[in-house]
Amino acid sequence: MNTKQRFCILLILTLLLSLPLSTSTKADSNVSTQIAAKIDSPYVMVNKHTQILDTPAVLINGKVFIPAKNIASYLGTTLFWNAKLKSVDLKTAHSQLQFYLDKKTIGINGVMVPFKDKAFLSKDRLMVELAWFAEQTGTTQTYNPVNKLFTLDLIKTPVIVVDTLKNVPPIAKFTFGKTSFRLGETIQYVDLSYDPDAEGLRYEWIGKQEVFFKPGTYPISLRVYDQKGNVSALFTKNLIIEDTLLLTEEQYPVYNQPVGTAFKTNWDWVWNHFTNLPYLSKEVTIDPSRTLLLSDSPETFKETGILYQDNINGKARLYADHMNGTKDKIRFNIQVRNLTDQPVTLRTTNKGEVTPSVYANLIGHVASVDFLMHNTPTVAPLVIAPGQTAVYSQMPDLYPGQGINLFYDVETDGQLQVAFVASLASSLPVSPFDTTKYLEFDGHLRGTFPSADKRWDVDLSTFREPSRLSIGDGKEDAYVRGYDVQRQMEVDDMGNYGTIYTIHSDKPRKMAVMLIAKGGPFKGPFVINGQFMMAPASGVISAFQSIQILARTTGTEESFDLVFTPPAGSAFPIDLIFYPLD
Known part of the structure; x- marks a missing residue:
């Protein structure tokens, strides 16, 4: 030991002896261990014997941090590495401590707290705050900021012990x-x-x-x-x-399944309990003020051209659902041409769009949500001069296999010719009306329909047995009849895609409202009393395989209002089940 080291040790000892006597120093027979050291010094006095610290104590923001491993060993115990929990463990008579180094958290008797101002790592050495460590280990600590000397006294028998206790099995009860x-x-x-x-x-x-x-x-x-x-x-x-x-097995999920979730069924179970339910009577109102132009054939186009074309004048809904079946990147757009001798203004009052995707159920669901949100569009009015053609809407380019679904509610103050067009993304935009061929019908939906909105007024206040409404079955819910101008024939909108349904009842009774998919996979949104309900929350509902709880009423509501549009990519019909809750 050199002269400088002897001087440091002597200084620590001198300072220790010069401290005012505490409870422990008044009666040394009560002190099992006394530790004293200076900040930033590698030397420590343990019961007046010199020891060397792996890491000196440090002062950070007025708090003293000491090396946990050294100090714990001087107090008669050791830290040990728990490989299973990946923690440094220390058990005392007062606390069981677990330091999770990766997470920077401490388990204190099973309660997790952050390292924060209690501990930190210094060159892979665990440092703990002096006052907090003393509290956890039942020791007495002092710190003199003048001479930067701290002490740690352990009274009577050591309270820090090696974790030699056998782990006790848990109790099941x-x-x-x-x-x-x-x-x-x-x-x-x-x-x-x-x-x-x-x-x-x-x-x-x-x-x-x-x-x-x-x-x-x-x-x-x-x-x-x-x-x-x-x-x-x-x-x-x-x-x-x-x-x-x-409650019966049939009734239990109706009463207890959380709203917005589905319970598993099978075809036999649905057939036995729900297939023959009576239909609720309804008063049907068809709104003829808005024409529907529906472009969905060819649904998967294999070449470029005009998918569908017709005229609008006044209120209209432009609806398209297509997939890119070519090997090229395709630009899908809607173009309008003014064949009159006066300027025509086209205004957008609502829209629903989706980024191109390969998932048919997803694009129909997202576009329907977007449209039913009814956010006021920021699209500026489009003025088309006599004889001119303009691009009304252009979607992001479709890569092979990707599809789009879109709705636009528009109003014009004159007649416009509308074309749904697929063209090569690499080509220059040109007017399709005189230069592009019409693509052949492929069995999917296409045509112009005289109405785009239905309202059903239903009495949900007095029914006493489970009952239903069917959407898109062509019987209880008749298909809208329209005309395909390209094939020059009448057509039915099978599934009533592009139609907005509003179902209304005054003072509904206490009931559950449920959804059963019957035509095939279904994924779509409902707006019930102003709140969105996704059916399902994720994935799709398979036909007859599950029943979704859409809503429950308490019997105190003034009205029940459900708004819905058949989402592209979903199959119909579907049944809405209204189940009285007594």
Whole structure:
């Protein structure tokens, strides 16, 4: 040891002896361990014996941070690495500490807190704040800012001990919310399990169900595991189901399934319970003020050209649904031409669009949501001079396999010729009306229809048994009849795509409103009493495979209003089930 080192140690010892006597220094027989060191010094006095710290104590923002490994060892214990939990662990008579170095969090008796001003890493050495560490370990600390000397005293027997205690297995235990339950009543499970070592638990249930539909006594068992893999004894308790009916298996999900979610079914179950439900009577109002131009054939075009073309004058809805079946990048646009001798102004009052995608259900769903949001469009009025052609709408280019779906509600003060056009993205924009060929019909929908909106007024206040409304079946909901000007023949809008439905009832009773897909995969939005409901929230609803809960009413609402448009890419018909809740 050189002269400088001897001087530092002597200085620390001198400062320690010159401190005012604390409770511990008045009676040295009560002190098991006394630690003293200066900030930034590698030397420490432990019971007046010189030791060397791996990392000196430091002062940060007025707080003293000490090396946890060294100080813990001087107090009679050690930090150890928990490979399973990836933590540095220290157990004392006061606390069980777990330092998660990657997450920068500390587990204090199972409660997680951030490192924050309690700990940090210095060159892979864990540093802990002096006052906080003293509190956790049951020691007494002092710090003199004048001479930068800190002390740490351990009274009587060490309170920091090596974690040699055997991990205690967890306890599995539960009870029920009451002594017995009825058929179709939700079972209340009250968890009483715990871990004496305050670790998280993993549960393994045997026989547990949310509800039972047959009377009897059912053994329900539980086993739990702690984080170290210790397992509890199997705990079993008998559940008594009375022979008293609350809800049938059919009724239970209607009452209890969360709104916006679906419950699994199958074709037989739907057939037995919902296929033969009576239809609700309705007063149908067709709005003839808006013409629908529908372009969906060829749905997947294999070459460029005009997909559909006709004239509009006044209110119209322009609707298109197409996929790029070519090997080229395609530009899809809607062009308008003024064949009159006066300027014609075209205004957009609503629109629904979607970025091109390869997923047919997705593009129909998103465009429908966009349209039903009814955000006021920022599209400026378009004035077309006599004899001129203009591009009204141009979508982002479609790569092979991508599709688009769009709605536009427009109003004009004169007649315009409208063309839905697919052209090569690499070509210069040209007027299609005189130079582009018409593409052949491929069996999908195409035509001009005299109306675009339906309103159904329904009495939902007095019905007493489960009932339904069908959309897009061609019988209870008649297809709109129109005319395909390119084929010069009458056509039906099978599925009524492009149509907006408004279903209204005054003072509805307490009920559940559900959706069953019957024609094939379905994905689409509903607006119910001003709120969007996505059916389903993700993915698609398969025909007869699940039932979605769209809404429940309390019987106190002034009205029930549902707005819907058949989304492109979805199959029809669908049934809306109205189920009284008594």
